[in-house]
Amino acid sequence: MPGKFNILIAGVGGQGVLTLGSLIAWASTLSGIDVTVAETHGLSQRGGSLTVHVRLNNNQTPLIPPGEADLLIGLEAIEAVRYSYYVGDRGILVVNKLRLPPPLTKPPSLRELEEGLRRAFPGRVYFYDAEKEAKQLAGSALFSNVLLLGYSLGVDGRFRSLLDPARVEEAIQLIFSRKTAEANLRAFKHGLSQGLSVAAGGAGGHPG
Amino acid sequence: MGNEAIARGALEAGVCYFTAYPGTPSTEIVESIGEVANEVGVIAEWSVNEKVAYESAYAAAIAGVRSLTAMKHVGVNVAADILMSSGYAGVKAGFIVVSADDPSAHSSQNEQDNRWYGYLAHIPVVEPSSVRDAYRLIKTAVEVSEKYNQPVMFRTTTRVSHSRQYIELEGDISASRSCRGFFDKDISRWVLIPAHARRLKERVVKLWRSIEEAEWGPPLAEIYNPGKKKVVIAPGIAFAHVAEALDRLSAWGDVTVLKLNLTAPVPVKPVLNAASEASEILVVEELDPVVELHVRAILNKHGVRAIVRGKDLIPEEGELSLERVLPGVAKFLGRDFAIPQTAKLVEEARIPPRPPVLCPGCPHRLTYYILKTAANKLRLRNVIYTGDIGCYTLGYQKPFETQMTCFEMGGSIGVAHGLSKVVEEPVIAVIGDSTFFHAGIPGSINLVYNNGRAMIVVLDNYTTAMTGHQPHPGTGLTATGSKAPVVELVEVLKSIGFSVYVINPLHIRESLDTAVKALEEYLRGGRVAIVSRMRCSLEAARLSREMKVSLPVYAVDEDKCTGCMACVNLTACPAIIVPENSKKPVILEDMCLGCGLCAYVCPYKAIYVKKPGGEGWEKLYTERTIS
Numbered sequence: 143m144p145g146k147f148n149i150l151i152a153g154v155g156g157q158g159v160l161t162l163g164s165l166i167a168w169a170s171t172l173s174g175i176d177v178t179v180a181e182t183h184g185l186s187q188r189g190g191s192l193t194v195h196v197r198l199n200n201n202q203t204p205l206i207p208p209g210e211a212d213l214l215i216g217l218e219a220i221e222a223v224r225y226s227y228y229v230g231d232r233g234i235l236v237v238n239k240l241r242l243p244p245p246l247t248k249p250p251s252l253r254e255l256e257e258g259l260r261r262a263f264p265g266r267v268y269f270y271d272a273e274k275e276a277k278q279l280a281g282s283a284l285f286s287n288v289l290l291l292g293y294s295l296g297v298d299g300r301f302r303s304l305l306d307p308a309r310v311e312e313a314i315q316l317i318f319s320r321k322t323a324e325a326n327l328r329a330f331k332h333g334l335s336q337g338l339s340v341a342a343g344g345a346g347g348h349p350g
Numbered sequence: 351m352g353n354e355a356i357a358r359g360a361l362e363a364g365v366c367y368f369t370a371y372p373g374t375p376s377t378e379i380v381e382s383i384g385e386v387a388n389e390v391g392v393i394a395e396w397s398v399n400e401k402v403a404y405e406s407a408y409a410a411a412i413a414g415v416r417s418l419t420a421m422k423h424v425g426v427n428v429a430a431d432i433l434m435s436s437g438y439a440g441v442k443a444g445f446i447v448v449s450a451d452d453p454s455a456h457s458s459q460n461e462q463d464n465r466w467y468g469y470l471a472h473i474p475v476v477e478p479s480s481v482r483d484a485y486r487l488i489k490t491a492v493e494v495s496e497k498y499n500q501p502v503m504f505r506t507t508t509r510v511s512h513s514r515q516y517i518e519l520e521g522d523i524s525a526s527r528s529c530r531g532f533f534d535k536d537i538s539r540w541v542l543i544p545a546h547a548r549r550l551k552e553r554v555v556k557l558w559r560s561i562e563e564a565e566w567g568p569p570l571a572e573i574y575n576p577g578k579k580k581v582v583i584a585p586g587i588a589f590a591h592v593a594e595a596l597d598r599l600s601a602w603g604d605v606t607v608l609k610l611n612l613t614a615p616v617p618v619k620p621v622l623n624a625a626s627e628a629s630e631i632l633v634v635e636e637l638d639p640v641v642e643l644h645v646r647a648i649l650n651k652h653g654v655r656a657i658v659r660g661k662d663l664i665p666e667e668g669e670l671s672l673e674r675v676l677p678g679v680a681k682f683l684g685r686d687f688a689i690p691q692t693a694k695l696v697e698e699a700r701i702p703p704r705p706p707v708l709c710p711g712c713p714h715r716l717t718y719y720i721l722k723t724a725a726n727k728l729r730l731r732n733v734i735y736t737g738d739i740g741c742y743t744l745g746y747q748k749p750f751e752t753q754m755t756c757f758e759m760g761g762s763i764g765v766a767h768g769l770s771k772v773v774e775e776p777v778i779a780v781i782g783d784s785t786f787f788h789a790g791i792p793g794s795i796n797l798v799y800n801n802g803r804a805m806i807v808v809l810d811n812y813t814t815a816m817t818g819h820q821p822h823p824g825t826g827l828t829a830t831g832s833k834a835p836v837v838e839l840v841e842v843l844k845s846i847g848f849s850v851y852v853i854n855p856l857h858i859r860e861s862l863d864t865a866v867k868a869l870e871e872y873l874r875g876g877r878v879a880i881v882s883r884m885r886c887s888l889e890a891a892r893l894s895r896e897m898k899v900s901l902p903v904y905a906v907d908e909d910k911c912t913g914c915m916a917c918v919n920l921t922a923c924p925a926i927i928v929p930e931n932s933k934k935p936v937i938l939e940d941m942c943l944g945c946g947l948c949a950y951v952c953p954y955k956a957i958y959v960k961k962p963g964g965e966g967w968e969k970l971y972t973e974r975t976i977s
């Protein structure tokens with residue numbers, strides 16, 4: 143199959159992990175990509191650690207084998223580290239600069255998490271403060287996820303060559319209500335242009 | 351989604367009547383039908399439990415109307431009584447029971463393999479291998495059911511039910527369906543007295559043999575590359591893993607593969623055909639060796655000599671995946687394979703587990719705090735809290751520990767009753783509203799009747815939260831969103847004989863006083879129940895967005911805060927975090943849903959309302975119906 147690509151989305155239940163998965167699925171479908179998405183429902187949606195596996199042009203087993211994700215989108219940094227063993231040799235990590243410690247625990251600091259990832263995946267880790275951007279742009283952290291998706295498409299040329307950002311924009315209009323679709327579109331485009339400029343070596347920091 | 355594919359396929363197959371009790375991973379089948387039921391002219395119901403769901407749908411099928419009932423694997427246990435009888439009496443129109451199994455118990459108390467039920471009840475089991483298969487095979491399953499006048503179990507697993515694929519629709523939903531039935535008063539068939547049952551058993555045994563011996567081909571049994579010495583038999587989702595494993599080993603040319611989607615009974619001819627030249631056979635299946643055992647029996651009976659491998663090479667516990675199947679398949683084929691090296695981070699070692707927790711604003715957190723504090727006030731330090739199944743099960747964790755058992759739906763009350771007969775400590779059964787209607791009522795009656803010494807607490811959050819907020823008989827809404835009479839659980843408890851105390855946990859101090867009174871009456875020997883009433887905070891948050899009435903948001907006053915961590919340690923609320931390099935907690939504004947427990951427990955009055963709720967916000971939490 144042409145253009146196989148595996149995306150693992152990791153986050154905390156309640157962050158919109160499933161919605162981001164179905165957005166990518168819709169956009170892929172609109173692009174004529176054969177996509178399979180595996181979700182986890184039920185108990186883990188209540189603030190537990192949560193992943194969605196998205197496989198493009200890979201239509202056999204729905205789960206990504208460890209070590210074979212081409213892109214990991216971490217909606218939260220602890221979860222990104224937890225599932226980083228899924229990332230493959232060439233895989234890229236786009237991680238939200240957000241650390242939500244599970245109640246009553248003392249996990250590593252954001253800096254430690256970031257350094258660990260950079261050491262393990264040199265040159266392939268992008269930390270992005272989606273929450274800050276979302277608040278500046280739309281006044282709410284709710285839009286962090288589409289920002290991260292836009293940013294991922296911006297920094298990851300291989301992903302972008304498979305999935306045209308224009309299809310994501312169509313998918314946003316398809317799955318969100320009219321009012322939130324507008325804000326989501328703006329957020330998506332913003333993340334995309336920031337990602338593109340980072341990839342082009344612009345401001346915003348190189349991956350370490 | 352696989353579940354939507356099943357729903358769509360069933361509509362195309364002319365199924366008219368859909369019933370279910372929600373349960374992961376089955377819920378979206380009937381939920382999605384509920385959204386279109388009025389439009390396409392079918393019936394969709396949330397039943398009070400799986401037994402009633404099965405009975406209702408089965409009744410339609412004996413009156414000649416195609417029907418489907420869906421449940422999670424453990425739900426079939428609840429429906430097992432009628433399931434067994436339906437296998438004897440059969441049906442007059444297509445009837446499907448979807449059993450959505452949960453290997454690895456992602457969201458369940460066990461990972462039982464329900465294909466055994468097919469054998470137990472003589473009900474054929476159809477098992478799809480993918481979302482696309484689910485869409486097609488549900489239609490085949492209806493045909494099989496009608497061909498043999500027998501219920502058919504459609505068994506999915508999490509990775510079929512909760513995966514998504516694009517599907518080209520192959521059929522229409524006929525608009526002109528007649529969902530009217532006719533009940534033929536065939537007493538010798540529908541009344542399972544011993545004489546009738548014995549005769550019906552003869553029917554079933556014959557039927558089972560004829561299904562076993564029938565000429566099954568695609569789509570239920572498909573042989574790839576026949577005539578090889580090595581044969582792989584892959585039922586259900588295992589086929590997807592096997593297919594990818596063979597892709598990676600470039601080994602499709604070396605083996606015969608039988609994709610098997612009828613797993614009870616295992617059809618004889620496809621197995622013999624696949625094994626025609628076999629010296630070695632590997633059965634790759636998830637969970638129990640159901641197909642493996644039957645393949646062994648078939649080969650044995652027909653004098654075919656081949657070595658059968660299965661659970662010696664493929665894990666028996668937990669969900670299968672490529673990396674769990676590939677080594678076994680490679681070994682079977684005598685091939686080397688490379689599993690990619692995965693990066694291990696040092697930091698991973700220090701990553702704490704993140705089990706699910708009660709959400710910010712969750713009424714259960716408030717109720718647990720109130721219960722424990724009331725017990726403390728009365729110096730009861732040894733209370734046994736029996737638990738049940740729902741979001742509130744998460745109270746097993748610190749700091750609450752108000753769930754000390756959790757076995758099955760409704761179990762809290764029966765277990766509390768039994769414990770109260772043999773131990774000295776106070777026993778409190780804690781059960782959710784949906785769970786109370788599902789299986790808590792008989793236990794409550796039994797408790798009163800047999801003079802149990804346990805108290806009951808019902809957590810009424812106006813919804814079935816755990817499975818994604820389905821209505822239930824206490825909510826005044828149906829599966830299609832129309833109005834229904836409210837079955838008032840307070841009245842139910844009163845009529846059973848309980849003295850009922852209703853609390854609104856949003857008012858913590860008042861609720862505490864009431865809880866103390868309730869406990870005092872209980873300690874005096876009263877039959878006491880507390881009903882704690884407050885809407886699920888996720889639902890209140892949804893309403894708040896829809897109605898543009900904001901909920902209050904709390905904040906920590908840094909100057910007053912001493913960093914004592916009472917708010918963190920007493921609530922375990924995920925909206926309260928201690929930032930790096932800080933000794934004082936902060937409340938994440940985007941997550942706070944305004945329940946106010948943290949402010950209540952703060953000894954220094956350092957937590958205040960930063961953004962007051964909109965006009966009438968409290969009603970979002972307290973009123974049962976909001977329009």
Ligand SMILES: Cc1ncc(C[n+]2csc(CCOP(=O)(O)OP(=O)(O)O)c2C)c(N)n1
Nearest residue numbers: 373425739740741782783784785814815816
């Ligand atoms: C026999 C059975 N059916 C269904 C389920 C799935 N399930 C788990 S919890 C739950 C209901 C929870 O609702 P409720 O008691 O109202 O508690 P809440 O989650 O709202 O706190 C259901 C249906 C199950 N575990 N067992």
